[in-house]
Amino acid sequence: MADSTRSQRIPGLVGGKAISTGVWSSLASVRWEALVVLSLSIIALVAHGFNMFNYPAYTLLDDEGIYTSQAWAVLTQHTLTPFTFVYETPPVGWIVLAGWMGLTGGLHTFGGSIDSGRVLMLILHLGMVPMLYHIARKLGCNAPAAACATLLFSLSPLALFYQRFVLVDSVMLFLALLSLDLLLDGWGRLSRVVLSGICFGLAVLCKESALTLLPGMVFIAVQQRWKHQGRFAIIGWLVPALIVTSLYPLYALLKGELFPTFDIPLGSLSPNRVSLLNTFFWQNLRDGGGMFNYNNQFWSLVRTDWFGRDPVLLAGGFLAAVVNLRRGFGNRQAMAIALLTIIPLLFLARGGNVLNYQILLAIPFLGLSLAGVFSVVLDKLPQPAVVASTLVVIVAIGAGYWFSGNFQPLFTERPADAGREATAWIKENINSDSRIITRDDMWTDLRADGLDGPAFPYVYTHWKVSSDPAVRDAIFKQDWHNVDYLITSPNIEKDFIASNNTVALEALKNAHLVRQWKSDPGTQNLHPQQIVELWKVDKAGPTETANLKNSANYLSSAFDRQGAYAGSDGSVNAESQSYALLRAVWSNDRATFDRVWAWTNQNMRNSQGLLHWLWQNQTITDPHTASEADNNTALALLLAGKQWNDLALLSTGTAMVKVIWDTEVVTVQGKPYEVAGDWAAASQSRILAINPSYFQPYAFRIFMQVDPGHDWKGLIDAGYDMLFNASKANLGFAQSAGLPPDWIGLDRDSGELSALQLAEKTDTTRYGYDAPRVYFNIALDLRWSGDGRATSYLNQANFLKDEVNRLLQDGLTRKGLVSSIYKHDGTVVEELPNLVGSAGAISALLTLNPASANTIYASQVLGQTGHTANGLYFGDPQDLIAQEWGWFATALYADKLTDLWHNPAVVQSVKTRP
């Protein structure tokens, strides 16, 4: 026959010998090798799978997040990427990932979306174990050597570290090994050759670096042709591979994105159009110093990362590949192994842009090279020595891994915790309408619905903000004010600067840390400690609006009993009732207002119309009044009457105002002062009890209008004087820190201020649970009236500013908050902050030093939020006062405390919105 002399298979590469006398021919040895492969698979399952969700951290590598996000886009948006596809990587890898997620019931079947991807990586790895074993066997290695190659592939700390990451490189490797396994079919079936070609094409469509395996594959395809395949042998591999690969440029061509586009004048590359060839050349022609430059990225990774993790596999594998190359001139199997190992290594070492995980490409072949050489050594040993030598080698390498310390962290450390906790907290506590610039790794879980939280439709990775015009220009409009939050890690500014991300940089400059999550430091040279930070840009946004609403909901459900806001002991005080009324007015919540007022009106008003202080067990237990509660209640009635056009409320409020003057205002030396309550006014003592935090000039300015018969203006003037003086006075201390005291005594006769003695209070001069409200009151007065005294009073709060910025003992960290109780001289009494204190500090510092105010707001208000099904709470969910002041602090920060008396129209329009 004409072709009888052509295309004889070269003996030595899967020859008839392997078929007739090889391992698979005898059932007994099939069982034996099948057991070996099964054991290897179990070892791989444990080594790869154990602790794989925790180590390495998914916050370590952007690419995991990028591929996961693209899989999400395929799955839910039916696009290749969530944003513009720029041909950085061909898409098959993450299409496979999307298919996996689709088949397993979504992104979060195994935890986070990256966890789901890691399960897929485990499965791919388990698939590669028998394939690698078969390939080694078919390329001439004996069984012990093939088993060693597979063990290295599954146990090397270098391999384990990078193989656990969700990377398309692993999908590519799976397909490449499958292609190789099919090509080395052993029976020369043409269909296997064609499938092999298809798999190789798909591998290239996962990652172009698969092309570095092409010379080895073609070499095998040529050596591997059988007579019966005729002229279809090599073509049967090449054409399918080529056709599948060409789908990628075809896609680009059909999209009009294959060729670079040129601007006029010709010659300058247009930056705003993506093109496959453009990206390809940009990726591959970047200069990196050349192969023999010791400082190129390859050699630097060898020095700092790869070699340290596993010198045996890296250096040993390379040396073995060189030996195989030398052997290859007489042995085609050795040549195939050498080509498959050396060309990928040369590609990595070429001096271009190399990333640490790209070593994945070489790992199975490094093991294969070692096995090739080991097999030759074993073949020279007498039979009994083979098993012993194999065991010795395995134990020696295993011991090396163990004693180097590179091995254990893979199974014990949990650096992924930081990112996991951060995602959970953000999902729970940040409003989902916020515009967030994030790291790649957290993008998908935030963007997607699930993990007990909503989808965040406006979350963008910082790379996209810097480079994608559809995000940078259309969404952020190149303005940091359009950012609400940044999710960062400590060194991220470098990336912002490198990518010229002005939006993110400016936003970060104008942002404050809400929370920080840190993993345990662990073995730092193998895995850096993970720190994730949430920064809030210094402006109120959708989070504040939502938090106010959710906080009010929580307050209602946790504390409201038919209109009574009861503390944990069941008692109801006038102050909480008045706060509830104000919250309802400002929230435009008429139903709550009516309910609270109805209860208060029925149960707490005294004969004159003011509020008794305390109600418990169906009865009034403290009949006195507190003037702050009365002020607030009257103010709430007036604002409500104005806002809802209710004359009855207006007249009740007006009546109350008059009673307040009659029963709670005392004139001293011709100046009217509002004392702490009717009990203080009625007291026979020479010293009048005044609570500076009951001084609410913004309310008095409205009282002035409904009660023109009384000198409210004089009361405001006297109150401001009292405030300045009380803060300045030493009150028995060597000096004053400038803070207002909780209480102050006013001499009826002389008008002098002094420390007040109260029966139940030990030190009334301290800045404790009352005084911070002074700043809140003055800040609100400044907003409503613009009174210059308000500005100058707030500007005296330097003590608070210094507290926030005070360096702690480590000399690096700043305190970042204000403690809850100080003596009048500034000594800390209670170190831990509370929400009243934080609200006061924010009120003061928003004028004096906004950065400090933002710091406190971010970490002490926003950072203290928690969620339940009934809404949002601040700090201790049982603490009514914390909830009240969390709400007021947020509302003041977000500027939601409108002067409805003078500007009711604003709210009217709000009211008409759906």
Next chain:
Amino acid sequence: MNISEVLLAGASLLLTAQSAYSASLMLYAWEGEVQHTRNQAPKTFEPPGLRFTILLPARHEEAVIQDTIQRVVDLVYPQELVQVLIVIESGDTSTIEKVNQKLAALRAQGINHVRLITFNDPPINKPHGLNVGLQEATGNIVTIFDAEDEPHPNILNMVNTVMTREHAPVVQSGVQLMNYSDRWFSALNVLEYFFWFKSRMHYHSAIGMVPLGGNTVFIERALLNWMGGWDQYCLTEDADIGIRLSNERVPIRIVYDDEYVTREETPPTVNQFIKQRTRWNQGFLQVLGKGDWRKLPGIRQRLLALYTLCSPLLQAALMIYPLISLWMLLFVKLPTPLAVLTMLPLYMLVIQLVISLVGLYEFTAAHGLKPSFLSPFWLLISFLPYQFLLGYAALRAVWRQLRGMNSWEKTAHIGAHRTTELTKDVSTALPPEIHLTNSDEEVIRG
């Protein structure tokens, strides 16, 4: 996705799948060593034992019939074990005359195993002629040669050997068009035969559903009688009997040894090519309509039969598809993934082209031919027009079949006379209906 996009995507996937399947059938012979050796004829012959009856249906073959008879007589096999029956409709007097001349000459040489049989009852077509011949047959094995066939001299020895050694009741030996460089479409036509007989038939045999070829098919006479002979009303009686044999689970042995193929020639003109194809396609559709394939033993056989018999419909769809996809691509803004999908059938066309190109060299090498360096380029140029011809013939067949569906009787009639339009390889045995006066008849003779 709107409905038209879904349809387009579905059509693309379907066509791609069918092309891939079709390509895999074309390459089946190259799949493995088993397939490779199975194709080969035996290297040694058993002593002659089986008695053969060779049916030679002819119609208006006065030009070639004497040569054909001589070639059959020259077959290397003991004459006492061979019976040759030339079957001709009695109205075809000129061919009858030539045959009688030849028979007289043979008898003068003492050769007596060749006989002429005539018949005059309708339908006047090849299967009827075969059935007439079958009634007179005396051999254990009945086979068919067409008037222009060049069977290999040792074909009977080879078949005797295979049937004896393997106890095979049915053997189909390869038929191969040879004149690959005569006409622009010849090479591709030749390759179709090459891939069909060398490769695809084996797949059919392995599955157990074989549409047999029109000649060089050897069947036990008892089996044929039991089957009731050929279907006289079928345009492709060969495919029909193959399916009916498969229904009875009769194993069918395929031998395509490049040496033993029966050599034939491509139709001389495009017109005749199209008419031949139209008949084949219509015949397949007819067999599909008859529904015998539904009685095939297993689901695999039934599916393969359905796929094979539907191929005219697929071919017709393949003809329409590029027009639709091109129109959608140009005038409808398709989502890019869908656009890629619509390209897949075209990719498969490229694969078919590559297979054909490689096949050309496999074919020429197998038959010791030296292709000119221009041959591959001709193949490249003619590839698309040839697909167009196939598509056109398929559309034509579908259209005609639909038109003729009004009444079975009429179709049968039309079927009978339509055979007169056919090309010479098989249709030559079939006389024209009296009332058919169009010029087609002349064309057929070639």
